[in-house]
Amino acid sequence: MISYQFVFAIIVINLFVAVILAGHEESSRLDEANLSDFYLELFKDEWAEFDHDARGIIPIKYLV
Numbered sequence: 001m002i003s004y005q006f007v008f009a010i011i012v013i014n015l016f017v018a019v020i021l022a023g024h025e026e027s028s029r030l031d032e033a034n035l036s037d038f039y040l041e042l043f044k045d046e047w048a049e050f051d052h053d054a055r056g057i058i059p060i061k062y063l064v
Contacts (some may be wrong), residue, residue, distance in 0.1 A: 050058040
């Protein structure tokens, strides 16, 4: 019984650490993107000029 509790505790601790590391990786990936709110709004405004219906796609002739 003691060995079961020990193994179970190690598994739970490893899962807890994995969740923390995954969260840290996600936040550091967002920091590396250097995408500020200004540039995001600028992109949205430019995209809206080509995608009037807000479908998420634009005609191929506008890709250039």
